[in-house]
Amino acid sequence: MLIATSFNSFATSNSSQADLFSLDIAQLSQLEVTIASNTSETRATAPSTITVFDEQKISSLGIINAFDVLNFVPGMQMARGDWVGAVPKEHARGVRLDNGYLLILLDGVRLNESSFGKATVYTPFIAASILERVEIIRGPGSALYGSNAFLGVVNFITKKQHQQLTLSIGEHGYKALSGSYSHKQDDVTFNGNISLQQADGQSYAVTDNFDVKDPLKHVLLNAQLNYQDTKISFHFIENQLDEFINLGGYSNENVHKSQSFSTSLEHNLWQNERHTLDALVSYANFQIDSSGMVLPKEFGIVSEDFLVGPNWQTQWTKFSLSHSLKLAEDKQLNSGLEYRHASQYQAGATTNYYDYQSELIIPDDSNYLGSLVRLDNIPEFAALRASHDFYGVFSQLKWQLDEKWLLFIGARYDDIQGIDSKLSPRFSAIWKPINHHSFKLQYGESFRTPVNNELYSSDSVTKGNPNLTSEYVKTSELVWLYTDNNLSLETVIFHNQLRDFINLVPIEGNSFFTFDNTVNENITGVEFSASKAFSKLNVLVNYTQLFDEPINASFKRFANLSLRYPTSFATLYLNTIWRDKIEEALSEETQFFQASYSLVNFKMEREFGKQSVSLSAENLLDKEYAIFDPRVWNGAVPGKGRNLRVNYQFNFN
Template sequence: MPKLFYRFYYFVLLVATSFNCFATSNAPQSDLFSLDIAQLSELEVTIASNTSETRATAPSTITVFDEQKISSLGIINAFDVLNFVPGMQMARGDWVGAVPKEHARGVRLDNGYLLILLDGVRLNESSFGKATVYTPFIAASILERVEIIRGPGSALYGSNAFLGVVNFITKKQHQQLTLSIGEHGYKALSGSYSHKQDDVTFNGNISLQQADGQSYAVTDNFDVKDPLKHVLLNAQLNYQDTTIAFHFIENQLDEFINLGGYSNENVHKSQSFSTSLEHTLWQNERHTLDALVSYANFQIDSSGMVLPKEFGIVSEDFLVGPNWQTQWTKFSLSHSLKLAEDKQLNSGLEYRHASQYQAGATTNYYDYQSELIIPDDSFYLGELKRLKNIPEFSALRASHDFYGIYSQLKWQLNEKWLFFVGARFDDIKGIDSKLSPRFSAIWQPLEHHSIKLQYGESFRTPVNNELYSSDSVTKGNPNLTSEYVKTSEFVWLYTNHDLSLESVLFHNQLRDFINLVPIDGNSFFTFDNTVNENIAGLELSASKALNKLNVSVNFTQLFDEPINASFKRFANLSVRYPTSIATIHLNAIWRDEIDAPLSENTHFYQPSYGLVYLKLTRDFGKHTLSVSAENLFDKEYAIFDPRVWDGIVPAKRRSIVINYQYTFN
């Protein structure tokens, strides 16, 4: 421990000295955290109810990160924000190892139990269900805000809003340029631009990132890396009552681990694109009617090493993976009606057509005559080939129609009592129909105190991969039904100008959960509605301002065992302290041990561990210089995944990045 302490001390001293060299004697040191705790708690969000609410009045348990808080975490990938959310964690896992996997309230089932939105646009698609396969990386540097529902959200959002909803909101009204360079060949450029003229407003963001990746020793003579290539473009044009928006994201995560196997030939390239048109059709003192038309397209080209040549079956490693494309088109209407001063009714309807129109493979073994992927030397292709559509995967080229209608009443009974009651009905043609009710009673008995009693139900519809897959790893099950959860929550929230406390007691009844079921040992799987469990837990949060020092801490304790081995207890700590040289942001996460038997002869054990994140920031007016470090002390640890033969997925080691930002406005 002393050695780690001295490394940390000299690191801080070196960076602080560097900042001091840049500083002038009277350089302004602006306080990025000028809002006090009470003001931050009063930030309005719409993610929970389609009405403007605060943490105290929202009919869900929510967490909000503003731009300054996101920046203070010192993270590169926006998904890592979830490591600082009560009840949630984000970690690696197989398929694909470098793709982030969510852990939410005791569930780590890699099936898309969080609905991920980018500026309100759904990133979950219809082949895998989860957003992170097609969009595994979103640059944190272009985010203005992150709004998170912890708990059910299907009453507003339908399928996938199961254990939570995350809305990444990009920067608006910014004119900034950021340059970054760091360890492991990391380089990044990001920028935000905004322009307003008369009734027209334009906002746009760009992010370009590249890294050689860290090195991981698979054997004594074999290493792999986890390189990154990332492109993000998004723009929004507003004219009077009309908004046009689009986004394009491309990510490439090669090598490392894919489908359980390490190889320098592993590939994983993905794209997501969306465009939308929103228009206010009608608005007066009582009514607002909005229409939205949107389109999204998702592409993936991935191949993993599933059969090494060392097994003696083939002369060269056998690699295979999906080469798929999906799309969806959506039309929705939303209506807000002010019934009275104390009553508001929000309703809407939605139609979404989702289809997978390409179901091919990227592989180096294929028999063109039988049109089958066969790992045999006579069918070796010499290199990876990209096959757009093959008969073996033809069942995946399926489409589904989603119809949804919802309504929600907000009733302010008096100064102390606020009620929300609503429901959404979804009909997924050919698969299932689900009703998702919700209820929230909010009592404010004293100033600064809020007590919430909440109940909601959510569901997730099985996706193409679960229904129809047929590859060397998984076999689909067309008889699957939708899984659903019934969630009860009791929330107490206290907020004043320098102290915020939150306690959330939740109980989830998980029904008909779809889980991977081994068919042949641990190497071949199918899907089945096998899980019916109850998971309860406690989420505690506290934030305190002590003069210049700001401290926040979150702690989660599950009372029941997680589904698939995951973290039963975890916590995080954030400390901010401004000095005359730089503002110090110290963040840490702690995770409990994982002890998981895999078979009679294989056992995974990872002791509890902590990770430290540090960011030092110095503001010189329009110029900002910062140094950030993830996993500062270079902690070596593993992430558990049951589909890897020994359960071990190596976690990221230390990464130090220097950032320079110039603000034009």
């Protein structure tokens, strides 16, 4: 469950679903998290606003894609957009610019890369079925994580102590198999997960006589090997999302294939009663092959639809040291340094129009290639093949003043050579005046470094701006938490000062666009969460209200309701997402309007010893709705329809 926490420590690790069901709200509140600091904290003692999903809660949501967890987080939403339409786009505290404002981690490994800055383009799908926990910072995280930890940090944690197999079959040709395995012998521990999914996709009527689908193919493999003080891990994710909408155009010929791979080695170098020193070396590689219909033949310019998109590859290598020093019983200092080298080593295109003589993508019938052709590197994109060195150093002091007061003071300095440097301070004062009540006063700053596409792009639409500086945000938060055995309440008032946001602007006297640091806005809002346990019924309500207008017509008000009710036959789950209306003028002639709407997820699960069978559905009532995206001609991207599935799970341990 998502619940607020109190100061007292409650030790638990890798609890089974049955163990979690046996805990009351106060005990569940004490589940420890590490995402907000390099110390183990509960949600009440963490120096950030935290939301945590355990395995049971993730399962109860009835979702397929792990990114959809964010629809049940105060202040956040995930929705579709135009590039690529089936790829999730984040909405965080009134910001929806789709430029990597959330840092996404998989078992602590960064999935954001340097060409677009966001994780969802290269890793648009992580199977929820292989997750053990999701830990989320709502707000700034650059004081620990550097760039992209701007409006939040999400860490997807895969299953570590499971031996189980899950099979699913559902509507629209959906088929899935996932499994988890773990083994321990002497000092060696191994765990791994696999997920295979495929779907024909739902049908969307673009015109009266033209439909497209949103098919899915997904593969995920990850493993971790622990031996004494050393840990080796890797992950591989491949996704294919064709047809639907890409670069604003619908076509059966649209393609999108992405891969993400990482491996890391972590070793404890030194540990005694006062000191802990850890080293980490990691490598990640990202590949994308995507093409969208940007000029239909109906316009009369070319005889066949013009499709184009990136055929890019990026990579990064990282080395970091982290040190923990116990200064006294009431003081702990955590410090670290990080070096990361990021490069884009392939900048080509997938297109069906190309002039080999001029080496330019030109939509003219004389340049028609007959089909989509993958060009690995072309001179037009040569400037994108750039690399950058990231240097970061951070330090944080945790100081328990007395039984009522806890302070965190820290900062991180990042130097991105050739681009920018930023100092990201953080302060958190946590006060527990009486039992059950906790208050937090928090301040933090975060930044996002401009990425290759914004700095160096050179195509028929945009020109990069190498003079861009980092976007940054200054966030102040006031948090109240209340927790007892049956009730949990959380209220967060936040104020974001958004500065130097990068936006597309027209180049005077030319049809091109470029990027510039032009947007400066303030957004204030409140996030409320309540969890109540009755005799059988468990209820969770989240509500977010922004007092200022969102950037790019994001949701100003939204909420969700989650219910869990066990019966003698099965356990029932009902989850509802509510989003307020959006009304936006695209031009004098075109107006986007989507009335407020609700989406219902449902799950019914029955257990038979080590086996369980469940029926789950996303968008149970098959609600038709549109997501706003200003880059689509009418602003409307159709939302997902109903997905009904039957699931079987067998637990071997």
